[in-house]
Amino acid sequence: MSFDVPEDRNYLESHEWTTLEEDTVTVGITDFAQDELGDVVFVELPSEGDTVTAGDTFGVIESIKAVSDLYAPVSGEVTAVNEALFDQPELVNDDPFGDGWMLKINVSDDDTSDSLLTAAEYADQIA
Amino acid sequence: MIYEQARYTEGEDKHEPLLSEKDDTTINVGGDDSPLPDSLTRDELSLPALSEPEIARHYTRLSQMNWSIESGPYPLGSCTMKYNPKFTEDIAADPSAAIHPDRRAETAQGNLGMLYGLQEFLGTIGGMDAVTLQPPAGAAGEFTGILVAKAYHEAHGNDKSEVIIPASAHGTNFATAAMAGYEVVELPSAEDGRVDVDALEAAVSEDTAALMLTNPNTVGLFERDIVEIAEMVHDVGGLLYYDGANLNALLGRGRPGDMGFDIMHYNVHKTFATPHGGGGPGAGPVGVVEKLAPYLPSPQVEQTDNGFELFEPEQSIGKVHGFSGNWLVLIKAYAYIARLGDEGLLDASAKAVLNANYLASQIDLEVPYGPFHHEFAATAGDRDAADLAKRMLDFGVHPPTTKWPEMVPEAMLTEPTEIENQASLDDLAEAFNIAFGDSEDAIQQAPSRTTAKRIDQASAARNPRLSWHRLK
Numbered sequence: 108m109s110f111d112v113p114e115d116r117n118y119l120e121s122h123e124w125t126t127l128e129e130d131t132v133t134v135g136i137t138d139f140a141q142d143e144l145g146d147v148v149f150v151e152l153p154s155e156g157d158t159v160t161a162g163d164t165f166g167v168i169e170s171i172k173a174v175s176d177l178y179a180p181v182s183g184e185v186t187a188v189n190e191a192l193f194d195q196p197e198l199v200n201d202d203p204f205g206d207g208w209m210l211k212i213n214v215s216d217d218d219t220s221d222s223l224l225t226a227a228e229y230a231d232q233i234a
Numbered sequence: 235m236i237y238e239q240a241r242y243t244e245g246e247d248k249h250e251p252l253l254s255e256k257d258d259t260t261i262n263v264g265g266d267d268s269p270l271p272d273s274l275t276r277d278e279l280s281l282p283a284l285s286e287p288e289i290a291r292h293y294t295r296l297s298q299m300n301w302s303i304e305s306g307p308y309p310l311g312s313c314t315m316k317y318n319p320k321f322t323e324d325i326a327a328d329p330s331a332a333i334h335p336d337r338r339a340e341t342a343q344g345n346l347g348m349l350y351g352l353q354e355f356l357g358t359i360g361g362m363d364a365v366t367l368q369p370p371a372g373a374a375g376e377f378t379g380i381l382v383a384k385a386y387h388e389a390h391g392n393d394k395s396e397v398i399i400p401a402s403a404h405g406t407n408f409a410t411a412a413m414a415g416y417e418v419v420e421l422p423s424a425e426d427g428r429v430d431v432d433a434l435e436a437a438v439s440e441d442t443a444a445l446m447l448t449n450p451n452t453v454g455l456f457e458r459d460i461v462e463i464a465e466m467v468h469d470v471g472g473l474l475y476y477d478g479a480n481l482n483a484l485l486g487r488g489r490p491g492d493m494g495f496d497i498m499h500y501n502v503h504k505t506f507a508t509p510h511g512g513g514g515p516g517a518g519p520v521g522v523v524e525k526l527a528p529y530l531p532s533p534q535v536e537q538t539d540n541g542f543e544l545f546e547p548e549q550s551i552g553k554v555h556g557f558s559g560n561w562l563v564l565i566k567a568y569a570y571i572a573r574l575g576d577e578g579l580l581d582a583s584a585k586a587v588l589n590a591n592y593l594a595s596q597i598d599l600e601v602p603y604g605p606f607h608h609e610f611a612a613t614a615g616d617r618d619a620a621d622l623a624k625r626m627l628d629f630g631v632h633p634p635t636t637k638w639p640e641m642v643p644e645a646m647l648t649e650p651t652e653i654e655n656q657a658s659l660d661d662l663a664e665a666f667n668i669a670f671g672d673s674e675d676a677i678q679q680a681p682s683r684t685t686a687k688r689i690d691q692a693s694a695a696r697n698p699r700l701s702w703h704r705l706k
Contacts, residue, residue, distance in 0.1 A: 146691070146692035146695075148692060148695035148696050171691040171692055171695060172637070196696060197692070197696070
């Protein structure tokens with residue numbers, strides 16, 4: 108089976124994706140991750156204004172098969188949360204790179220994350 | 235020959251109607267004489283107006299649509315789903331069992347004597363010096379045991395912050411340690427499925443408050459290095475905790491106390507055939523070695539010149555439940571142990587191990603780890619263990635525990651217990667083998683002969699209807 112790995116973004120080994128526009132990073136999980144999890148039934152996310160730390164967990168995703176932690180790709184303040192996921196967690200399955208996004212984070216100045224993967228590197232990891 | 239649950243055969247979505255679906259009569263309970271504020275009272279109640287036969291049929295049908303150990307095999311691995319013998323129910327139903335827990339000791343000698351006797355039985359079986367019967371469940375017993383360990387360390391000025399737990403341990407072990415305020419250090423398994431002694435050596439330190447283990451472990455393997463493991467933990471002033479989940483394999487053959495364990499809990503619903511609580515009244519007694527006895531919960535029963543009396547251990551952690559624990563569960567455990575006696579308990583562990591090994595020898599699935607005792611973790615390989623389990627439901631058996639422990643891919647953790655005979659083990663093996671040999675398409679449709687067909691798990695989790703009110 109092959110999975111979408113869009114080239115317009117970066118990835119974490121723990122299967123989150125990120126895009127960067129200005130100072131704002133958007134975070135979600137990959138097509139591969141949603142497929143491994145199966146039907147997603149619950150997503151727990153931080154609130155707007157909370158701070159997250161690169162490499163630490165920012166939330167929890169629960170499917171009919173498993174409960175997994177979600178890891179922050181960068182440090183900063185949460186500026187938006189995809190609240191649609193609370194009522195429609197299936198968006199993560201249906202459109203992981205689009206409507207299934209989870210957080211927008213305003214990257215802090217002292218953010219030191221530098222371990223993001225390119226699309227090619229991530230595609231290798233899940234191959 | 236396949237035993238099937240009762241079911242409705244006509245209609246797509248036919249189920250036994252709820253009482254509120256059968257009848258929903260609103261009655262006026264009226265009257266303005268209540269002293270309560272109006273906001274707390276109501277004038278109308280919605281109640282099903284049904285005759286006694288209608289109610290009796292409803293509940294009898296539900297029981298026929300259910301699956302239980304009294305319907306057929308129920309080999310949930312790690313759960314030890316023993317049949318609950320009826321004579322224990324008779325004893326618990328005896329009017330003399332129903333005395334008030336606040337009765338003066340001299341008027342309740344028989345009951346106190348039985349509690350004392352159970353403390354002694356369990357102490358002997360586990361190799362422990364003192365036992366509390368108070369914890370109301372296995373997980374509550376774990377928590378009690380770790381609180382006792384913590385009280386001991388604090389009383390001795392030991393600065394301890396960590397509890398070490400194997401990755402394959404029951405989830406309750408991690409929760410117990412965290413709830414007691416300890417950091418959890420997760421221990422990987424060695425290649426042979428046992429504790430990785432090198433990894434343990436690296437993990438053990440002066441911070442180690444306790445190591446929590448079960449033996450035989452989660453895939454039924456005996457921890458051969460247990461004496462060395464105990465020494466490593468004791469050398470840094472740590473305590474060794476035994477999770478009694480798998481005690482059924484050891485009954486009369488090996489004692490946690492003799493292996494170096496300092497604390498253990500007993501799952502009386504597993505090992506001693508009391509009803510599984512399902513959140514209801516249960517019991518998870520805890521045994522400890524001499525040096526930890528002063529910290530046990532209060533009260534315990536002791537035998538003095540005046541007969542049996544309740545007493546509070548000197549440095550007790552206090553109460554973890556009311557009175558002496560769930561008496562009607564404890565009385566059943568006592569009755570079971572007394573009826574089986576030494577020989578019966580030895581026979582139970584022998585047959586539990588024999589049954590697991592016979593069943594494993596009859597199935598086509600691979601069992602990666604051995605030699606195992608009372609349970610085995612077969613692997614479904616590249617099939618989905620939960621799908622195979624659903625297919626097994628079509629053959630008049632309950633499937634095993636699936637997808638756990640995670641050290642076995644697509645695990646089917648199977649524990650038939652000593653109660654099955656060869657014929658029912660053969661039925662189980664046939665169910666395993668048919669499901670394993672079925673096409674992926676057939677598996678995806680299963681089960682089809684059960685009362686409830688394949689459940690839409692995603693919808694059930696996303697949009698649960700947890701109350702009959704939601705039907706309105």
